Amino acid sequence: MKRALAVAACAAAAAGARSAVRRVAEFRPVEPDVPPVDLDGLDADAAAGRLAELIRIPTVSSRNPAEVDAAAFARFRARLAELYPGTHEALEREVLGDGALLYRWRGTSDDDPLVLMAHYDVVPVAGQDWSRDPFSGLVEDGVVHGRGAIDDKGSLVAILEAVEALVTAGFTPRRDVWLSFGNDEEIAGVGAQLAVAALTGRGIRPWAVLDEGGAVVSGMFPGVPGQVAVVGLAEKGLLDVELTTTDPGGHASSPTRNGAPARLARAILAIEANPFPARLDDVVLGMVDAVGRHASGPLHAVFAHAGRLRPLLAAVLSRASREANALVRTTVAVTRLQGSPAANVLATTARAHLNIRIALGETVGSTVARLRRVIDDPAVRLDVVSGNDPSPVSRADNAAYALVAAAAKAAYPDAAVAPYLMVQASDARHFSQVCDSVYRFMPFDVTREELAALHAADERISVAALHRGAGFFRHLIRSL
Numbered sequence: 001m002k003r004a005l006a007v008a009a010c011a012a013a014a015a016g017a018r019s020a021v022r023r024v025a026e027f028r029p030v031e032p033d034v035p036p037v038d039l040d041g042l043d044a045d046a047a048a049g050r051l052a053e054l055i056r057i058p059t060v061s062s063r064n065p066a067e068v069d070a071a072a073f074a075r076f077r078a079r080l081a082e083l084y085p086g087t088h089e090a091l092e093r094e095v096l097g098d099g100a101l102l103y104r105w106r107g108t109s110d111d112d113p114l115v116l117m118a119h120y121d122v123v124p125v126a127g128q129d130w131s132r133d134p135f136s137g138l139v140e141d142g143v144v145h146g147r148g149a150i151d152d153k154g155s156l157v158a159i160l161e162a163v164e165a166l167v168t169a170g171f172t173p174r175r176d177v178w179l180s181f182g183n184d185e186e187i188a189g190v191g192a193q194l195a196v197a198a199l200t201g202r203g204i205r206p207w208a209v210l211d212e213g214g215a216v217v218s219g220m221f222p223g224v225p226g227q228v229a230v231v232g233l234a235e236k237g238l239l240d241v242e243l244t245t246t247d248p249g250g251h252a253s254s255p256t257r258n259g260a261p262a263r264l265a266r267a268i269l270a271i272e273a274n275p276f277p278a279r280l281d282d283v284v285l286g287m288v289d290a291v292g293r294h295a296s297g298p299l300h301a302v303f304a305h306a307g308r309l310r311p312l313l314a315a316v317l318s319r320a321s322r323e324a325n326a327l328v329r330t331t332v333a334v335t336r337l338q339g340s341p342a343a344n345v346l347a348t349t350a351r352a353h354l355n356i357r358i359a360l361g362e363t364v365g366s367t368v369a370r371l372r373r374v375i376d377d378p379a380v381r382l383d384v385v386s387g388n389d390p391s392p393v394s395r396a397d398n399a400a401y402a403l404v405a406a407a408a409k410a411a412y413p414d415a416a417v418a419p420y421l422m423v424q425a426s427d428a429r430h431f432s433q434v435c436d437s438v439y440r441f442m443p444f445d446v447t448r449e450e451l452a453a454l455h456a457a458d459e460r461i462s463v464a465a466l467h468r469g470a471g472f473f474r475h476l477i478r479s480l
């Protein structure tokens with residue numbers, strides 16, 4: 001209901017976003033030349049200490065309400081107010097639904113606001129082999145350890161460190177700044193949708209929105225030395241499908257040929273043998289174009305003509321790595337498999353769960369239709385469990401993107417800034433229904449190992465990255 005409201009109220013914004021797809025194709029950003037961000041008055045160790053405290057409150061999300069420790073979420077909200085007293089005095093705060101937080105910081109003008117997003121729920125740690133207690137918030141050798149250190153208490157703390165420093169200094173932003181902190185992002189809950197509905201219900205259309213997503217990475221692009229700050233402009237769609245085959249069953253001592261498990265296995269192999277086509281969409285083209293200017297040797301020439309070499313580059317990326325492959329096509333992962341429950345009983349039902357990430361330009365409908373064609377067997381039932389189309393594409397040719405790019409450059413002067421396609425789903429997709437300038441970027445420089453620890457064991461963030469992240473947000477708010 002609320003979602004329908006938000007969608008209906010903002011059809012115009014969505015239409016604008018659609019036309020932005022074309023703009024990205026001509027995206028030739030001028031690399032901003034900005035002085036490095038100043039970190040004066042931002043206390044790195046104190047920020048790390050506050051993040052550590054918040055990591056110690058285990059706000060673990062679960063789809064099973066019985067497994068959610070509501071008291072921990074309440075404690076987290078109360079502790080935030082104590083850790084950031086200036087912010088909680090200067091900003092108006094409301095609690096939406098089960099605990100989504102929405103703050104308004106009034107600016108000096110009536111211009112459309114900036115929305116800074118983060119979420120304070122985290123994924124569980126069960127079954128993971130951590131070298132340290134995931135909820136100890138240990139700070140050791142310049143690193144904060146624990147679940148949520150990056151995803152996404154790190155962003156939340158970096159935002160609040162910036163706001164607190166500015167409020168304490170008596171600063172008022174030129175535009176309103178809203179802080180939207182979700183409590184259920186990891187279970188694709190309703191917190192962010194409630195925030196979108198709260199804003200649209202008051203006739204407020206964000207000027208720009210910034211949420212988690214890309215980061216400052218190194219070594220991700222072949223032939224490109226140094227750091228790249230990747231700013232997400234869109235995210236792939238998410239589709240869950242169940243394949244089912246059935247049989248009369250019977251005793252395993254006298255099996256039938258072509259039984260339910262065999263037909264299911266054939267369907268899976270057909271999907272594996274017929275991957276979705278690799279295509280370089282406009283966002284990834286923009287990324288290749290921006291990154292390519294920093295490539296060395298023959299790759300520089302290839303990247304420089306990316307627009308004319310789309311099929312070639314799509315083929316190259318699809319083979320470069322599994323991450324690069326995910327950028328250029330719809331991917332299908334077979335996750336759960338189920339057959340007979342007993343060792344000596346034929347399966348009456350065999351099931352496979354497909355977790356699918358839909359590329360830009362495709363839809364839930366077109367993806368399901370292609371799967372049916374590829375499986376080509378009426379005895380295999382295909383049910384859609386849930387599905388979202390890819391998000392609209394945010395603009396990269398406007399003042400909002402330029403501001404985010406300039407702040408990233410100020411915080412990381414040696415980094416190239418590039419647009420990016422998110423392969424995971426995030427809360428930002430709800431705001432992209434009402435705003436054509438939704439950017440997905442965490443202002444932290446992270447190693448491959450640190451990125452791999454998201455949702456896994458040994459999640460951590462360096463104190464220096466957290467510090468620069470706070471500097472990024474402060475610079476961004478000052479520049480509004």
Ligand SMILES: [Zn+2]
Pocket residue numbers: 119151152185212
């Ligand atoms: Zn997250």
